[in-house]
Amino acid sequence: MVARTDVADVLIVGGGTSGGVAARHLAEAGFKVVVLEQGHWPNESDFPGNKPEYELLAAKQWSPNPNLRGKPEDYPVNDSESDLPVIMYNAVGGTSVLFAACWTRALPSDFRVKTLDGVADDWPISYEELLPFYEINDRDMGVSGLVGNPAYPPGAAPPLPPFPIHKTGRRMAEALNRLGWHWWPGDNATPSMDYGHQKQCLRYGICRMGCPAGAKASTYITHFPLALNRGTQIITGA
Structure with missing residues (x-):
């Protein structure tokens, strides 16, 4: 046979x-x-x-x-x-x-909503257990961002540096500062420089229509x- x-x-x-x-x-x-x-x-x-x-x-x-x-x-x-x-x-x-290439994570508290808030159910895993896989995914997807957001536990930096904040974002950040509210530059699944098969993001701002530059993850x-x-x-x- x-x-x-x-x-x-x-x-x-x-x-x-x-x-x-x-x-x-x-x-x-x-x-x-x-x-x-x-x-x-x-x-x-x-x-x-x-x-x-x-x-x-x-x-x-x-x-x-x-x-x-x-x-x-x-x-x-x-x-x-x-x-x-x-x-x-x-x-x-x-x-x-x-x-849209907005690359956000669930907060550690989101895994424990039953315990903390009395609604729905707690996840069967924790943020800490998921963290190594979040970080692998960041590397695979060419994520750009700034390490150190105090809203999350410590972890590895995104593989690529963050994008500069444009005028609109700076205006919002200044307003949040005056209110005393926490803000942090968001991670993006678009590379701030050439990365693997991805080209550097040209910042068209049209991620939800497909990326003609071949940048988005x-x-x-x-x-x-x-x-x-x-x-x-x-x-x-x-």
């Missing part, structure tokens, strides 16, 4: 954000991985953010709502009873293609190329 060689160790259904993370790390660990993705590879030249008509395109063809976008790989989502709009994109990279840039180099097979249009 001849052994089959076309059998994967792991099948991942959905080549989005978590699918990309899983594919990369499983492939790096030596597993043979196949990914099924109903969408296709993004083409950065199609992204609307650097085009004059970008606002019109973002309202229809590049809407984060598949009900409005209506591409062949989309399917309708019943959001009639939802308090929040649907934000979902079907492609290699998934919704990380359109996310979408897994089709940060994870899937590394998975492919380790033999992962990605089947699009599945």
